[in-house]
Amino acid sequence: MSAPDKPGAGGAQSYADYLQFDRILAAQRPISNAHDEMLFIIQHQTSELWMRLVLHEIAAARELLQHDDFRPAFKMLTRVARIFDQLNSAWDVLRTLTPSEYERFRGVLGGSSGLQSHQYRLIEFALGNRNPGMLERLDYRAEYRRMLEQELARPSLYHVALQALSSKLGVAFAGESLRRDAPHRHDDAIARAWTAVYRDPKRHWDLYELAEKLVDLEDYFRRWRFNHVTTVERIIGLKRGTGGTAGVPYLKRMLEVELFPELWRLRGDL
Ligand code: HEM
Numbered sequence: 358m359s360a361p362d363k364p365g366a367g368g369a370q371s372y373a374d375y376l377q378f379d380r381i382l383a384a385q386r387p388i389s390n391a392h393d394e395m396l397f398i399i400q401h402q403t404s405e406l407w408m409r410l411v412l413h414e415i416a417a418a419r420e421l422l423q424h425d426d427f428r429p430a431f432k433m434l435t436r437v438a439r440i441f442d443q444l445n446s447a448w449d450v451l452r453t454l455t456p457s458e459y460e461r462f463r464g465v466l467g468g469s470s471g472l473q474s475h476q477y478r479l480i481e482f483a484l485g486n487r488n489p490g491m492l493e494r495l496d497y498r499a500e501y502r503r504m505l506e507q508e509l510a511r512p513s514l515y516h517v518a519l520q521a522l523s524s525k526l527g528v529a530f531a532g533e534s535l536r537r538d539a540p541h542r543h544d545d546a547i548a549r550a551w552t553a554v555y556r557d558p559k560r561h562w563d564l565y566e567l568a569e570k571l572v573d574l575e576d577y578f579r580r581w582r583f584n585h586v587t588t589v590e591r592i593i594g595l596k597r598g599t600g601g602t603a604g605v606p607y608l609k610r611m612l613e614v615e616l617f618p619e620l621w622r623l624r625g626d627l
Contacts, residue, residue, distance in 0.1 A: 384402065385398050385399060385402070386398075387462070388462075388465045389461065389462040389464075389465045391458070391461035391462035392458075393454055393458040393459070393461065393462065394461075394462040394465075396450070396451070396453075396454060397451075397454065397459075397462070400447065400450065400451045401471075403447065404444055404447065405474070405476055407440050407443065407444055408474075408476040408477060408480060409476060410436075410440060411437050411440050411441075411476075411480055412476060412479055412480060412483065414433040414434070414436050414437050414440075415433075415437060415480070415483045415484070415514055416483070417430075417433055418430040418433040418434050418437075418514065419483070419511075419512075419513075419514050419517050421433070422514075422517045422518065422521060422567070423512075423517050423520075425521070427563045427566070427567060430567075431566060431567070431570055434570040434571070434573075434574055435570065435573070437574055438570075438573045438574045438576075438577045441574070441577035441578055441580070441581050442577050442580075444581055445577065445580050445581055445584050448584040448585070448587075448588050451588055452588055452591060454592060455592075456591075456592055456593065456594070459592050459593065463593075463599070466599050467599070468599060468600065468601065469599060469600075470598055470599045470600025470601075471600070472491075472494050472598070472600035472601075472602065473494055473495065473497060473600065475495050475498070475501035475504060475505060478491055478494070478495065478505055479504060479505060479508055482505060482508040482509060482513065483508060483511075483513060483514055484513060484514050484515065484574075484575075484578075484616050485513035485514065485515035485516065485540070485541040485616055485617070486540050486541070486614055486616055487509060487513065487537070487538060487539060487540050487541075488540055489509065489538055489539075491505075492505055492506065494600075509537060509538050510537065511537070512535075512537060513537070513541070514571075515541055515571070515616065515617055516535055516537070518567055518568075518571060519534075519535065519547060521563075521564065521567065522547070522550050522551065522554070522564055523550070525561065525563075525564060526550050526553060526554075526561075526564075528546065528549075528550050529546075530544065530546050530547055530550075531544065531546065534546075534547060540614075541616070541617075541618070542618070543615075543618040543619060543622065544619065547619045548619040548622060548623055548626075551564075551568060551619050551620055551623050552623045552626055552627070554568060555568070555623060555627055556627070568617075568620050571616075571617050571620060572617065572620050572621070575615075575616045575617055575620075575621075578616070579612070582608070582611055582612055582614075583612060585608060586605060586608035586609055586611075586612065589604065589605055589608060590605045593605075
């Protein structure tokens, strides 16, 4: 009788091999001699790793919703909200970085900035906040720009939710509100349809639960934006960003972004 497969047995697989330690733990390379640059690098790298999982979950949830398979999609959307929650707590670590400590290595960052995070932009595009003007920020890597363009060609998670809303309620929405290459804007017909769902949750339970999953996700995403801008203000005050924006004033404007505006506004109409 052969022995059951055991990871690591016979040297086939080890913890370090499986998790690619040679690559992942060799990828923290400060370029200044400031002690705190390591924190800065790890904070960004871990955020990007979690964003990778967010994208994995959103892509799968979107596909399931397109096939009317709501339950497993809900579980994935809950996971995305939990990831944002985790990222929100992570700001507490970065908040230990003082302005004086940051100044010791800020100069070596050059023009690199979170504005160039293709994964962050992919998340925004996948959720429905699609500003094609942001594409040029990814020109530094043709492959990233291509990924963003491919994402723009797909329906966003919100588009897919709206398709489900439209087909289950038997209502049609204007083509303009379903445009793939523009940020989603509030639409009265969509708001009316979601309101009908919230007025009779028992009848439209799947849609109702879907809407609440989306609100939950956006709630945690908003907290991420808020924590980011507060941390940034604490560290650089009103200095311009390394990416060339006004810095905190730019990030404060981003707090006004609404991913699923109808779902927020209908609450006042119930
Ligand atoms: C010392 C810490 C940090 C500072 C001072 C900082 C500062 C800024 C500033 C000023 C901007 C505006 C764009 C610019 O002009 O550069 C920005 C954007 C951004 N940052 Fe940070 N940031 C910090 C940490 C982080 C971390 C840990 C992440 C996680 C990945 C992150 C992700 C982003 C993203 C995704 C944007 C684009 C936001 C948007 O366009 O809405 N930042 N950051």
